[in-house]
Amino acid sequence: MNIFLQTIINGVIVGGTYALMAVGLTFVLGFMDLVNFAHGELYMLGAYFTYFFVVTIALPHIIGIPLAILVAMLLGLLIERFLLRPVWDKDILIRMLLTVGLMILIPNVITVMLTAVPKKVPPPFTMSPFILGNVRVAPIQLLIVLVSVFIIVLFHLFMQRTRLGKAMRATFQDKEVAMAMGIDTKKIYAYTFSIGCGMAAAGGAMLSMIYNVFPAMGAITTTKAFAVVILGGLGNFAGAILGALIVGVSESIAGTYISSGYKDAVAFILLVLILMVKPSGIMGKKGGIEK
């Protein structure tokens, strides 16, 4: 029983960071019709930027991590401005291939610049695990999941409450009419993509404190985030969060009771099973993506 409980809790903690990745991906996908295969690369860059700020120039985590996220968001603005903006009106396939290009380019640039040798970012503190009964939770993991939840909640409030958030929703519901309201829709596209990048980078920044940082870490993250997003229902935020928790917990269960070697396959097995029952994903709408 205790092992089971421990397994579930571990799963929820991992699921929390998957949720952050998936929400960013589904946001850009649902709002901008952009299938972003480079999402995981921003996650990877978030980790490397954190390494740079926290290890190379030795800033405290509390400054280094937000800076890393900010730099990733600025990079997102540049990618949007110079690569995506010229092709927004073109076929969805062109944009998709462009992100595939980035998915290949970015890790290779990093490898050339920094080699593929894994790097480590030390956690901001060392503390013995919290122990509740027989269940142990590492404080750093708890911190990571809480920050993930915090970012998702912040994002939600931003979209629902702020003028800019509402303008984003309006833009992706009817771009032409949004323009007629005086909204600068070009900027909205840039901001939206940038926020998606920021969420990916935030995931990478936080996990850099417990996992190795290496150039190929983005690709597996992208595929897993896609599995989560498709599982939950394309473009559906609640679905992305639910999907993330399901995948996190199932991976943890598989790791404990079957073999940790199968862990990474779980998301995809689940994906196939759920799509066989419900092709639009757990919370997806039949009619397609809802903005």
Next chain:
Amino acid sequence: MMLEMDKVCAAYGPSQVLHEVSLKIHDQEIVTIIGSNGAGKSTILKTICGWLGTTSGQIQFAGERIDNNETKDIVRKGISISPEGRRVFPKLTVLENLEMGAYVCTKREFEEEVERVYQIFPKLKERTKQLASSLSGGEQQMLAIGRAVMSKPKLLLLDEPSLGLAPVMIDTVLEAIKIIKESGVTICLVEQNAQLALEIADRGYVLETGKIVLEGMGRELLRNEKVKNAYLGL
């Protein structure tokens, strides 16, 4: 002079839709453009609000050329549109839709204006927290018009506000248009329902396959034999 179009041509890709359209809208007028389906009425409004570029000719607003300006800048000059088919933001609430309408305004102006819109359309106030997609067709039309006046435009473009509405609802919308006019807004009303449009308009233009073929005072056009035959079904 509020707005002047001078020999405006416009096209969708290779197919030209507007052929040297010239028209004038004076301050405080209601001007209507009538014509059958596909004549190019909506296209005229699209060139005014910047959704569609012109291929030749000029559009002047308050003495300044605005043709081929960006839509977001045209709103700031004082032109706003209630588009054909309403096109409210379906997943935004009524209040959020109105907030978007006031995107170019300050928060203070928004708060004042929203009260005014709710006075004109009390129904919207009851539905303030509802998603726009949950409104009836008539309510969505009210919202589209309400949203368009939120930016305190000098010129309001209305594209087929009566389309698909029940007669009582049409009356409500017409009343609202009159109130908006009284508050000093100049209105350009596009309608297939010529009878209704000519009754409230000061002046009107008749558009046929992208050309202005007739213009006159609203009353005059109502009595015009050609208009009677072609558009009033008399």
